[in-house]
Amino acid sequence: MIRVLVVDDDFMVAKIHSGYVSRVAGFEVAGVAHTGADAVRAVEDLRPDLVLLDIYLPDVDGLSVLRQLRASSGADPDVIVITAARDLDTVRGAIRGGALHYLIKPFSYEALRDRLEDFRALHRKLSELPGDSPAAQQDVDQLFGSRHRRAAPPPKGLASETAEIVERILRQATAAGGDLSAAECADATELSRVSARKYLEHFVDSGRAEVRLRYGGTGRPERRYRWNS
Structure with a gap:
């Protein structure tokens, strides 16, 4: 199972997104956080594989949380940004912070399901590569191509x-x-x-x-x- 942390300041929205995650085979909700500080602590405590990260949080913005996660020497989960923010500075910040996807609210279950299935495919391809030998160029092309395939x-x-x-x-x-x-x-x-x-x-x-x-x-x-x- 791929364990997911849902981060959103709105309790009802977090509940809806958690329900979406639970409907996708192979995924489970590891926890829910409503502030940036709680999100960082939850990542350290729960060690999720994936974080669904809102940008508008009551204490710090989601990009700051993303930077904290990347700077941490402990858990380093993958991140999908889920937000109503549409400005290019936020989009650039998410890309530079290493977010795998960027979903603009409100979005449908199908939209999130597709992103989760993209992540599962990437996760599976990585697990199938031999860990004790260098990756071939075709393996790398497949990994990066799976994130941008149309x-x-x-x-x-x-x-x-x-x-x-x-x-x-x-x-x-x-x-x-x-x-x-x-x-x-x-x-x-x-x-x-x-x-x-x-x-x-x-x-x-x-x-x-x-x-x-x-x-x-x-x-x-x-x-x-x-x-x-």
């Missing part, structure tokens, strides 16, 4: 509406810790197996999904698909 439109012959349905089914399977074959995707979407595979391969080609081979007793290996972010 959705590519489906090629000619594939419908955007159908692509969204296949994406949702694939996301759900991945969030549950599994993967999908083209046949399973076809059953879930009521497409033909050939059509389902075309959409799945489109997601692989655009870098938003990955495919792995599952070898059985006889015949060709089965292609299994997972959503990347």
Whole structure:
């Protein structure tokens, strides 16, 4: 489980965001803080993997909290900024402080879910790299690319509406810790197996999904698909 600290001065908003986090498979709320000082203490005490950090706090601003976390010799969690602040100075400060994402309030559950799934994909890729050997350039490109990947439109012959349905089914399977074959995707979407595979391969080609081979007793290996972010 990826443990998340929710930091927001508004008790009701913090409760809503905590509910959003709890709905995403693989994530749990480690704690909630309503001031900058409480946030710093909670990071030291709870050691969360990720902090959802508001900017407008009653004692210090969120960017000051971010700088304190980065300067700390102890826990150093990743941070997603969640705020109503839209000024470029704040956005620049969040980027320079190493925030992974910047979400402007109010935002939907789906918007936060997508950022959390981006983080989970990055977390998983890092954990899969061997810790005792140097990272290859392609590994580094994948890690940084997962933070900035954009959705590519489906090629000619594939419908955007159908692509969204296949994406949702694939996301759900991945969030549950599994993967999908083209046949399973076809059953879930009521497409033909050939059509389902075309959409799945489109997601692989655009870098938003990955495919792995599952070898059985006889015949060709089965292609299994997972959503990347």
